[in-house]
Amino acid sequence: MQPFKYIKVPDTPAAIRAAGINQAKFIAGGTNVLDLMKLDIEKPRQLVDINQLSLYKIEELQNGGIRVGALVKNSDLAYNPAIKKNYPLLSEAILSGASPQLRNMATTGGNLMQRTRCPYFYSTDFACNKRVPGSGCAAISGYNRMNAVLGTSDHCIATHPSDMCVAMAALGAVIHVQGAKGTRAIPFADFHLLPGQTPHLEHNLKADELITHVELPPLAYAARSHYLKVRDRASYEFALTSAAVALDIQNGIIKAARVALGGVGTKPWRSIAAEQVLTGLPPNTASYQKAADTAMLDAKPNKDNAYKIELAKRTLVRALTTTGEIS
């Protein structure tokens, strides 16, 4: 690990001032950035501890949405009664990730910023375009059972690891950031970037910008929602595949739907095409299967991860079935 300076900042303006200089990185829960620093993958000269900032609130908004401070711990968010009631898929997604110890440290903003667990990204004796731009991608011809099948490029097939983000993608959350030049609101779909030819660029956040909160828009039917995660062991493991879904069922017809997939995409993968397929159909297996086929239409398998295409479809069908059965 490269030596670094560590400072604590009292408020958001101070954090933003500190952010632009000395290759600084913010640290909140530290559950991912410290791992990366120990391996010399992240090499900040300065760590800016933002835990003193007043970004811990979960506020119910007039419009029916919820505003989540960037420093809200994953556990606090998952167990928040309003979240459990209005957005059960988000609560379930968070609780399916990591372990209680990690969730007690990890924050909402940090979770948005977590980086892939592609082993080739972590192993500095392998080529990785994300870690060293232009060095190549060892995963494409390597062992890629856990890698992505959607949103990949010839330069990167790393999976986005977050569960929370999959639920937020489905909900169409809005990420609020503050920088030297003021505040911005970034739609969830625009926050994470596809690898394309620049896999090292993962999000659309400027160096001096700080995530201050995430707004969950009002979505009444999200009360009928579900997150399903399939993995190699029962806990403390990233998804092989996952699905976050919400269904608005009225008079035996799906009026609206939300569908996002995890474990298969290079970013949290919302499928608006699948949502459109579902809309107007009856809530049954045939409809769900159609949506699943649509969601995975563009999937591109590699040597070890072709199973993800079928498994993701089954995961989505199961998640939709379970959601459809919620009374």
Next chain:
Amino acid sequence: MNELTGKPIDRVDGRLKVTGGATYAAEFPVKNVAYGVTVTSTITKGRIKNIDTGAAGKMPGVLGIMTSENCMQLHFPAGSDPGAGKYAEKDLLPLQNDRVFYGGQHIAVVVAETFEQAEHAAAMVKVEYAEQTPVVGFEKNALTAYKPASGLGGAETQVKRGDADAAMQTAAVKTDATYTTPVFSHNAMEPHASLAVWEGDQLTVYDATQSVMGVKALLSAMLGVPAEKVRVIAHYIGGGFGSKGFTWANPFLAAMAARQFNRPVKIALARQQVYSTAGRRTQTSQKIALGADRSGKLLAVKHATISETSFVDEFVETAGVATPMLYSSPNVDVSHELVRLNRGTPCPMRAPGESVGTYSLEVAMDELAEKLNIDPLQLRLINHADTEEQKKKQFSEKSLKECYERGAKAIGWSNCPAKPGLTKEGRYLVGYGMATATYPANRSASSAKATLFADGHAEILCGTQDIGTGTYTIATQIAADAFGLPVDKVTVKLGDSMYPKGAQSGGSQVTASVGPPIRAAALGAVDKLITIAIADPGSPLHNQKREDIITGNGRIFLKDDANKGEPLVAVLSRKGLDKIEADAKTNVSTRPSLPAPAPAGSPEAKTEEESKTNMAVQEDENTDRSAYAFHSFGAQFVKVLVDPDLGTIKVDKIVGVMDIGKVMNLKTAVNQIKGGMIFGLGMALMENLQYDPNNGRIVTRDLVQYLVPVHADIPEIEVQFIDRPDLYISPLGARGIGEIGVTGMAAAIANAVYNATGKRIRDLPITPDKLIV
């Protein structure tokens, strides 16, 4: 006597461990310690052209960088007795030349004032290689397989009985399939670590090892330091599972660096360095053919294993080791072949051979049962081996049929669906599976010293070690019974090469090996005390007969009149003695791979320590050890629930009924077996160390990627013991328990998954992707 042995007392070291008071190798507070971090190769094969340490050497806190250019020379250790320590990679002594045989090989050590400085500097060392094309991929290189001359310690690897090929022709019902298992890692919680301290020419190494005696012997031989100048200490070990049984580069690197930089040096490996440099279970491909008559009686068993080893040593995973013995069959053909790959050397891992071997053989038996339309349990009973048919010996004790019976009852075997893939509980497919568990009972020569002190407490010294299994506790129980003292008056000291030579913690042999000398030494001390009392006119036992006197509750007294006697301490104080000591050695070995004990009186029979202390060599009551075959057995039963759509497997219940001789402590015994069963569950369902298919370096770098079962994966586990003493192995009747729990478990799970789904997965681990195809 025998009041405490067998009782489920708490671990005597439990409190120390959970409060952080137990000191592990890297934790010893040594003054002025420096930190060593190794630089590892980033190529898979080739030569090091240049190591540029210029920038790294100038970094803050760096004391120096040890490479093959400047380090001390090592000597290859003579002798091959595993009891005397086995250096794992005979053709790769640490840092002795410029050759790279695998990715992640130690090629330099940066030593600095702090760990962080050493690590940072290690990342700044620039290495230039002349890269060569490595041999990559097990399956791809299967054609290069060769037959090794022998396995570990000379074990037989090619075993034939009758004519299996001819018999197979006549068999009415046959199975023939290939089973594959991936590389597994031991993943002991404590990574390998060594802390070396030189005081003049005296070397002390605190090491995470399963054999303080082995490491001592190897340090002495390889560094060229007289044995009496080397001390190895391992008071507590955070698990080994075989990975700390062989000795790897770490203690040598620490000792070499400590001498070179004239400072105590501590080297603790990172998890990925453990994976690359400190052993693993090899990948296997096992072809098993079974032939039976219509009644299910086996006529032929063929078990051909290919496994892989490195270019710097030869380790054979003897997957077929139990096959000639496990079932009755007139014809058997077991073979082992090896492929060499540019990987670190594999080594024993909890039930080496039997773990992966019982997976394939016991799945094959399940497949045969199905073809015969016979209940899988019934097929085992039909083919039960009443004797050891390969060696033509009686088993010392075997209660396997009782294990089957009890296990079947506990799991509810009668609920096992006759046809696979049809029975549901809710949305889940239900399946039951079973398999036989087996592991040999080993025992080797060991010694111990017992001391009774005038203040009423007693002490045992024994140069074995407790790798987390409960040896401290069991040794305390055995000693307390022999002394006639309560447990809290007995202190057992282990894990120091200064103590009398004890067994290595491997091969499930510690209890059977060190129990007898510990008991004998304690009895010896009591006997000396009683002799003094009888001769002492001041004692109430003056002139009593020796055989009438027993010990208990801290006293010696007449067995017919407990009031007539006195406290142990009274004898000592009257004589003004501060202590009484006795040594004992039991000079036996049942491990077939070890050379037979030297005849009494021959020069080899006495070790250096013995000659010095004039230690008595004791033989057990039963000396005719060669007449029997010593094996533990068990039955594993599993119930699984499989989600047919998602391919996820929930193990619902597992039952293990074990026949391991006398249970020395029910708590530690259940703990050992449960741990083994969970080990087997991990092997069946998730564990898997991957190498890059292109360059052959390890991809699975840490516990994020190498999955072991978490609590949520572990079902209700029921462990039962037959608890029938095996008095042929030792007077204590215990056969050892460390490894058998793993065996059979992967097969029982695989068989249950088949019973649930009708899908026969012959490639471990059984993960959702394989079930949804």
